[in-house]
Amino acid sequence: MSNIFIWGRKNLYPTTGQGIISIAIVSLVGLVLWNFLPWSIFNAVWVADNSDVCRQAGGACWAFIWEKLYFILFGFYPAEERWRAWLVLALFLGGILYSGRSKSWTLSLIVVWLGLVVSMMLLLNGTLLGLPTVETSYWGGLVLTIILAMTGIIFSYPFGVLLALGRANQRLPVIRGICVSIIEIIRGVPFISLLFMASLMLPLFLPSGFVIPKLVRAIVAVIIFSGCYLAETVRGGLAAVSRGQYEAAQSLGLSYWKTMGLVILPQALSKVIQPTVGSFISLFIDTTLVVIISMYDLLGAARAAASDSAWLGFAREAYVFLALIYFAFCYTLSKYSRRLEKDILTKKVH
Amino acid sequence: MIVGIVLFFGLARQNLVDNLEQRNIATGFGFLANEASFIVSETVIDYEPSDTYGRVFLVGMMNTIKVAVLGSISAILLGTFVGILLLSKNWLLRNICYSYVNLVRNTPLILQLLFWYMLLTEFLPSIYDSVSFLGTVFFTNRGFYISSIVIHSSYYWSLGTMFLGFGFAYFFNRYANRHHDRTGRELPAFTINFTIIIILTLIPWAIAGFPLNISVPVFVTPDFLGGSNISPEFLAIYLGLTLYTATFIAEVVRAGIVAIPKGQVEAGSSIGLTPMKLLKLVILPQAIRIIIPPLTNQILNLFKNSTLAVAIGYPDFVSIANTTLNQTGQAIEAITAIMIFYLSVSLLVSLFMNWFNHKMRLVER
Numbered sequence: 001m002s003n004i005f006i007w008g009r010k011n012l013y014p015t016t017g018q019g020i021i022s023i024a025i026v027s028l029v030g031l032v033l034w035n036f037l038p039w040s041i042f043n044a045v046w047v048a049d050n051s052d053v054c055r056q057a058g059g060a061c062w063a064f065i066w067e068k069l070y071f072i073l074f075g076f077y078p079a080e081e082r083w084r085a086w087l088v089l090a091l092f093l094g095g096i097l098y099s100g101r102s103k104s105w106t107l108s109l110i111v112v113w114l115g116l117v118v119s120m121m122l123l124l125n126g127t128l129l130g131l132p133t134v135e136t137s138y139w140g141g142l143v144l145t146i147i148l149a150m151t152g153i154i155f156s157y158p159f160g161v162l163l164a165l166g167r168a169n170q171r172l173p174v175i176r177g178i179c180v181s182i183i184e185i186i187r188g189v190p191f192i193s194l195l196f197m198a199s200l201m202l203p204l205f206l207p208s209g210f211v212i213p214k215l216v217r218a219i220v221a222v223i224i225f226s227g228c229y230l231a232e233t234v235r236g237g238l239a240a241v242s243r244g245q246y247e248a249a250q251s252l253g254l255s256y257w258k259t260m261g262l263v264i265l266p267q268a269l270s271k272v273i274q275p276t277v278g279s280f281i282s283l284f285i286d287t288t289l290v291v292i293i294s295m296y297d298l299l300g301a302a303r304a305a306a307s308d309s310a311w312l313g314f315a316r317e318a319y320v321f322l323a324l325i326y327f328a329f330c331y332t333l334s335k336y337s338r339r340l341e342k343d344i345l346t347k348k349v350h
Numbered sequence: 351m352i353v354g355i356v357l358f359f360g361l362a363r364q365n366l367v368d369n370l371e372q373r374n375i376a377t378g379f380g381f382l383a384n385e386a387s388f389i390v391s392e393t394v395i396d397y398e399p400s401d402t403y404g405r406v407f408l409v410g411m412m413n414t415i416k417v418a419v420l421g422s423i424s425a426i427l428l429g430t431f432v433g434i435l436l437l438s439k440n441w442l443l444r445n446i447c448y449s450y451v452n453l454v455r456n457t458p459l460i461l462q463l464l465f466w467y468m469l470l471t472e473f474l475p476s477i478y479d480s481v482s483f484l485g486t487v488f489f490t491n492r493g494f495y496i497s498s499i500v501i502h503s504s505y506y507w508s509l510g511t512m513f514l515g516f517g518f519a520y521f522f523n524r525y526a527n528r529h530h531d532r533t534g535r536e537l538p539a540f541t542i543n544f545t546i547i548i549i550l551t552l553i554p555w556a557i558a559g560f561p562l563n564i565s566v567p568v569f570v571t572p573d574f575l576g577g578s579n580i581s582p583e584f585l586a587i588y589l590g591l592t593l594y595t596a597t598f599i600a601e602v603v604r605a606g607i608v609a610i611p612k613g614q615v616e617a618g619s620s621i622g623l624t625p626m627k628l629l630k631l632v633i634l635p636q637a638i639r640i641i642i643p644p645l646t647n648q649i650l651n652l653f654k655n656s657t658l659a660v661a662i663g664y665p666d667f668v669s670i671a672n673t674t675l676n677q678t679g680q681a682i683e684a685i686t687a688i689m690i691f692y693l694s695v696s697l698l699v700s701l702f703m704n705w706f707n708h709k710m711r712l713v714e715r
Contacts, residue, residue: 011441018440025442185689188696190657192668193688200681204369205362281456288458292661299461313472319465323457330456 040320051311064314065321068305072321075140075296077124081132085143088120092146100336102343110154117150136215140296142325147215148287148297152222153280159223160230160279161269165260167231168238179231186228191289194221199293218290226283233275237268270344277337281330298322366682375679382407388673390665392581403674410670411691417584417666418653421591425652426645428592429599436604451597459594460658467586467662480569488567488574493585495567498578502561507554515547522546583664587656595652599645606641607633639710646703650696657692667691 013019043059047066054061065072074085095116098104104112124143127133139147166172166179186194198217206212241264249259269276291300302322306315370377382404389399394412397405435447454462471491475481480490488495526539555561567577610633618632659666668688675684 011439014439021440022442025446029446185693188693189689190654190668190692192657192660193685193692196672196675196681196685196688200675201685204681205366206369207361207365208369208372285456285458288460289658291460292658299458299464303464315464315468315472319461319468322461323465326458326461327453327456331452334456 051314054314060317060320061314062317064305064311064317067311068302068308068318071141071305072298072301072318073142075144075301076138077140077143078132078134078138081126081134084123084126084131084134088123088143088146091116091120091123092150102340105340105344110157113150113154117147117154120147120150136213139215141301142298144215144296144301145284145287145298148219148222148290149284151219152226152283152287155219156223156226156230156283157276159227161234161265163227163231164234164238167235183228183231186225187232191221191225191286192292194225195289195293197221214293214295218293218295222283222287226279226286229282230276230279233272233279234268236275237270237272238264240271241267270341273341273344274337277333277340281333284330284333285326298325373679377680377683379683381674381678381680381683384678386674386677388677390670391663392584392665403678406670406674407667407687410665410667413665413670414653414656414659414667417587417591417659417664418656421588421595421652421656422649424588424592425595425599425648428596429648430603432596432600433603434607436600437607447600451600454594454597459590459655460661462594463586463590463658463662466590467582470582470586477569477573478571486566488569491582493579493581495574495577495579497564497566500563500565502558502563504554504558504561507558508551511554512547512551515543515550518546518550519543581664583659583662586662587659587664587666590658591652591656594655595648598648598651602641602644602648603637605644606637609640610636639707642707642710643703646699650699653695653699654692 012022038059040060043057045054045057045059045061045063048054048061048063051061051064054063070079070082073089074082077085095113098112099109122128123131124139124147125134125136163179163183166175167183169176169179195218198221199214202212202217245263245267246259249263254262287297288299290297291303294300296304299322302318303315305311306318383402385400386403386406387399388406390397390406390409392413393409394416395409397409432447432450435443436451438444438447470493474489474491477490477492480488480495482488486497522543523539526537530536565576565578567574567579569575614632614636615628618628623631656666657668660669660672663669671684671688675681678684
């Protein structure tokens, strides 16, 4: 008990001024909770058949989320094929659990995820598995967000590494110049302009009748955009590897790709784990921008659900729910990356 | 391989020509001289639907710059404040700030913008029963109606003389520094400069007889007359960008302060500097060098993120280029215009910052 008192005295009430600030914060937080808790919990409606019940209650209408849950998770995916989408979510969860162990973080992890994403896509599309075909334009909700984010991460990482290697290459000035211009141009323009390019400009360059699904075009935009930011992160890692390592590898007679693959990259990439995961988090968050080219990802689906005329006026609940989902994903990931970096760096020491 | 690349581009070009012909889309930037004929809800410069696309592009750029500049200023202020609080010894204060930073950084900006826009349009009273603050600001779901000062011609003169004052301050500071180096005595440069600037600014106003005409918004059904309106679209994007970017700036500022060796502060206090002087002469000059480059990046991010305005209907440059694209079908030109605008501003700011860093760098003796 006295420990708590000493801690409080030192951290909350060291001087009168600080004490007043502490009290002000406590009352402010209290005021927010006083207003938020009745709305979100005490007066909230959890189950209801229609929106009238919600409108009378005056609290949050979580019944709305419950009603629209399938739509928010799966978008316009056909109801009778939903088990496939559930399976995709299960695969994703399995992948997350597998990646949770620090031991899994080797190059093979990227292969595992590649396999997972390919099977997710096969499953969702279905043609090759002998299931009814579901076009990519029907994929939506959380499932679409996962597909966008995971393919984006898997392909933008190697792309970013290649760009960074090209930029660091002193002997091939043409390659270097191309990489520098790609990185600097893409980093100088907003992501929306790339999405517009993918959705509005690219079709003009294709022969008529030849259609690339919008999903694929959006994924390519995500990969290019995110790859350029990753390239800068990787460049930081490359710069942090000492010159002696390069020279040692060369004196052993290793070729360029062996030098990079066996000596430099393993060191460079593990030095920048935290910023790399940071880039993955931004990629995940940035996928929400596809709503602007009218795709129904998690945010797009939630918005569409909130504009259903039978359930009008519950956008607030939808946004709070989404914020919780995104926050849970990203915050966990960023916390986890700290532990991962520690694990991997300590393993590499001996 | 080269043949392959040439073939690929040749094919793409042929497809483009065919497609454009088929859809009857013009090429080139000639459309900039055509009549835009769409309405823009808010503008910084005068604009009529009968004006050209070139003019409406300019309107969009001004709107983007308006929100980017105002957003940057408030994000830097809030971010610096929060960044310092992140280092507070008060557990509650520190953790409240960390909660804010983590919450905002881990949710999509576009979601935040939609959320603010929804709050501003759905949860504020309608224009008929607006809530007012002291009868000068009215909060409605169509935005805030605020009192505004009617511009008098003498104000422009004041602006001019104020710049004269800044010019004087620049030279006087240089003189004061030299004086300090030579004699070791400090001139009250700040007080003198401040006074001179104020006096110079006031002179034209005083000559004109202190004209001050405040226009207060008055509700005359069905709208407010007088004053000026801040639209909910602008408020949402301004508020969203400020709150979002401030969390990143807070982290930058915190890292900048932490990076200063403790010995510097101790050395400063041991020669008897007051806390204010310590901050001004020891901590800030060193922290600024560390803070400026990442801060610039954050400002550029804010500038690029302002394009999300299109999601809530604020007429920024992207939104206007998008409307133009839909009207004319000239996707290539519109998207090129977007890219060139953002790229050139980004490059200009980067160049300026490189120059600035070069100037600010530590000169080792």
